Structure formats: structure tokens, C-alpha cells
């Protein structure tokens with residue numbers, strides 16, 4: 025492996041760092057903006073102390089040298105010298121091939137199908153509360169698979185809040201801080217009846233959608249009522265393989281979603297069924313037959329193909345080969361990434377009782393907690 029070395033290119037506009045894996049180039053303006061010195065970044069909280077207006081017009085580098093594990097750079101116009109740890113530059117490099125495929129999976133994500141029935145990720149609540157290692161692993165499983173089960177949850181009303189306390193905060197909605205899922209007379213929402221429900225993401229009519237849903241089981245002696253989950257990213261990926269033009273339509277145009285099932289509530293959103301980042305990374309799936317409203321943003325000529333693609337995606341989601349299925353026992357719960365994994369319920373009979381409590385939360389807190397645990401020594 026060659027020793028790291030630095031050199032300047034384009035009259036100092038670019039720094040070249042020779043590493044064992046090849047040359048990484050960095051622009052002067054990028055290095056100046058992201059300098060790590062105490063005048064640019066607060067050493068305590070890491071927050072940037074300058075604005076873009078503080079950057080000099082010319083961020084050309086006049087000299088660069090390698091000292092031990094540091095790259096030392098002097099900016100010509102300011103005469104300012106800053107040091108970057110070589111490893112920091114390697115970790116933050118952007119001079120490499122980027123996956124620009126429309127619909128590629130995000131980092132850390134593993135797509136799955138019914139084969140995952142044999143290896144459903146699960147954590148034990150008392151362990152997660154007391155030990156950071158299983159907690160880290162459980163949170164990482166949610167990042168990888170978009171869902172995970174939990175056992176050992178106290179069988180008590182409101183115990184699901186203890187699950188959210190592991191990583192973040194409840195997202196309160198018009199359904200309350202939590203909602204009850206059991207048979208009701210005169211239900212205001214189909215989720216509260218004994219009917220089976222097609223796999224869906226929750227609340228696509230909100231913007232932003234709740235990014236996590238937690239469902240905890242308190243009673244389950246009814247016949248049926250199994251829970252199912254489907255990987256929406258895997259379904260989108262499959263659609264992209266069989267019908268790339270249809271995939272493009274579902275990601276290019278906004279769908280519409282609505283909910284107005286209660287007095288004083290008229291929720292609506294205009295967002296795509298398959299949402300991609302500007303780089304083409306799968307970002308979110310919104311799929312919910314009950315909440316779909318008439319699409320109005322698809323050009324007239326594309327509407328038949330749009331519906332064709334939507335139907336194809338629906339068929340992939342309904343295919344038993346896509347689903348992981350489990351029946352929750354009292355004291356068990358599951359969490360889904362509501363931007364990726366669809367959940368469903370098989371119909372259940374009136375015999376016996378089924379009582380679940382659900383609530384929403386958000387992924388930012390979960391990922392923050394996970395990142396902090398992963399960074400812990």
C-alpha cells in the first residue's frame with residue numbers, strides 16, 4: 025500500500041490525497057467550508073460558526089503537507105492554515121463513483137421477502153432497557169429490515185410508551201397520543217373492525233407521515249388476526265425490474281391521499297407512491313387503498329400506464345411470497361418503519377378478544393440513538 029501523499033492540482037483549486045485505495049480529490053471551497061478549526065467549528069458542540077458569506081471569493085490552496093495523521097492546508101487569500109485528520113478526509117470523500125440508479129436501496133438496508141419468516145428480528149424489552157448492546161442491535165435491525173418484534177413488554181395499558189422511550193418521542197395525532205385497535209361498534213376507521221386489511225403504510229394523508237408505528241398486544245385470543253409485514257422497498261425494486269417505465273411514473277408524479285373520517289378533520293397530502301431522493305435512492309413508500317384519493321397530477325396520456333404500474337405494485341405487495349407473518353401474543357409488540365414497511369392484518373372472528381395499542385413516533389430519534397450507541401467506545 026503506498027504511503028499517503030498530498031499534492032495540489034488546478035493551481036491550488038484542488039487537493040489530491042493519495043491513499044491506499046487511490047486518489048481522492050477535494051475542492052478548496054469544500055475544504056474551507058468544512059474546516060475543522062476552532063474558528064470555523066465550535067469544538068464543544070461541533071456547530072458551524074461561520075456562514076457562507078464568510079467564505080473568501082477565492083479558496084485556492086497555496087500549500088499542503090502531510091504530518092503524521094494530519095493533512096495541513098494553507099489557503100492562499102486568507103493565509104489561514106487548517107489541519108484535517110487524514111482519516112476524516114477519507115471518511116468524508118465525495119470523489120468516487122456514486123450509484124445513480126433510479127431506485128437503489130439506501131445504505132444499511134437489506135431487502136427481504138417471505139424467506140425472512142425464519143429470521144424475524146426480535147429483541148427482549150427488559151434487556152433493551154438495561155443493556156446498550158442488545159438495544160443497539162435491535163435498533164440496527166430496524167434500520168436494516170424496517171421492522172422488528174419485541175417480547176417481554178409489560179401487559180398493561182400504555183406500556184407501548186416505554187418502547188418509544190428507548191429511542192425517542194411519541195408523535196401525537198388526531199387519533200390521540202395512542203390509539204386502541206379492537207373491534208368497535210360503529211367504527212370511525214376500518215382499522216378498528218374485524219375486517220382483514222391489505223398491507224399498507226399508515227397515514228399517507230399526513231405530511232410528513234409518522235415515520236414509525238408501534239403496535240403492542242395486550243390480548244389476543246381471537247381466531248386469526250395475524251399481523252403481516254411487507255418490504256415496500258423490495259416491492260418497489262421488483263416493480264422497477266419488471267416495469268421500469270411504470271416505476272418511473274409512480275416516482276415522478278404525485279398521488280393524493282385523504283382522510284376526513286371525523287368531524288373537524290380533513291387531512292390530505294400530495295406525494296408520490298414511490299419517493300426517491302434526488303440521487304435516486306429509495307426514500308419512502310406510500311401505499312394505502314383506504315386513504316387513496318383521485319390522482320390529479322399525472323398527465324392525461326400517462327394515466328393508464330400509471331394505473332397499470334399501481335396495480336402491478338399492489339399485486340407484488342399482495343403476493344404471499346412478499347410477506348412475513350406472525351401472531352402477536354400478549355406482551356409482544358412490533359415496530360415498523362412506516363416509510364418503508366407495509367403492515368397488514370388478517371381478518372379475525374368475533375370469538376375471543378383482540379386488543380392492541382398503537383402509537384406513532386419518528387425515525388430521527390431512533391437513528392440518533394442508534395448512531396450515539398454505535399459511536400460509544
Ligand code: FE2
Nearest residue numbers: 215225226367
Ligand atoms: Fe395500519
